Amino acid sequence: MTWTQLPLGPIQTNAYVLANADNEALIFDPGGDGPELIQWIKEKQLEPKAILLTHAHFDHIGAVDEVRETFSIPVxxxxxxxxxxxxxxxxxxSAFLGRTHITAKPADHLITKEQTLDIGSFSCKVLETPGHSPGSISFYFEEEKxxxxxxxxxxxxxGRTDLPEGDHQLLLTSIDQKLMDLPEETIVACGHGPSTTIGVEMDSNPFLNAL
Structure with a gap:
């Protein structure tokens, strides 16, 4: 499989597109710039199967409805x-953008627990990683690492934890128990900034030194 990082939206949040050999794709966190994202997907001749949201802050959901409706896929x-x-x-x-309010229609599928999620030929493990927000989840593709x-x-x-319902200690616990438990070579496709690996963060992330 191949994955592509696409910074989108008002604060250039990383959206990701994961595609298999049959050009089927999953879209993660389409944060904005819907027309550009849709055009990119069509140019690559991809067939999206779903939108997966790691959480529902505005900068991760801005293009959800445009993409969902264009490709008739679930969220x-x-x-x-x-x-x-x-x-x-x-x-x-409303707090960050003032009069510009970002909304989307309800999700088609609500994840209630950690599980293996199968969508078409894609399969991943859903890890509950709250702290930045109460419903933050991570999607782990073991074979793709x-x-x-x-x-x-x-x-x-x-992630920042100074927003309403953020919890710093809970986030550290989530990282320690769910993410740091993954193989060190696992690529971390982050919501902002460059990607990294579990091993690099385990060795050098200053926030994790005390874990």
Whole structure:
């Protein structure tokens, strides 16, 4: 499989497209710039199968409805944030963007627990990694050795926890128990900034030194 990082939206949040040899694809966190993302997908002749959301902050959901409706595909989100898509206060767009409110229709599938998620020929493990937000989840593809971590873990940093319902200690626990338990060669496809690996963060991330 191949994966592509696409910074999108008002603060250039990383969306990702994971594609297999049959040009089927999964889309992670389409944060904005819907027309450009849709054009890119069509130019690559990909057939999207679903949108997977690591969480529902505004910068991760801005193009959800455009992409969902264009390709007639379902959206997956953790149940803890089921109301966030339609509420600018919960998804924080009202606080960060002022009069520009970002919303989306409800998710088609709510994830309620850690599980193996099968979508077409794709299969991944859903890891609950709350702390940045209560419904933050990471999608781990074991054979591809990659985890899409959203805003839980960054290269040399971790997700912010000063927003409503953020929890710093819970985030550290999530990283320690769920992400640091993955093989060291696992690529971490972060919600912002460059990708990294579990091994690099284990050795050098200053926020994790005390774990």
């Amino acid at each position: 997956y989100l953790h149940q803890s944030e089921k109301d966030w898509l339609g509420d600018p206060e919960l998804n924080r767009s 990659i985890v899409f971590s959203g805003d839980a873990l960054f290269a040399g940093s971790i």
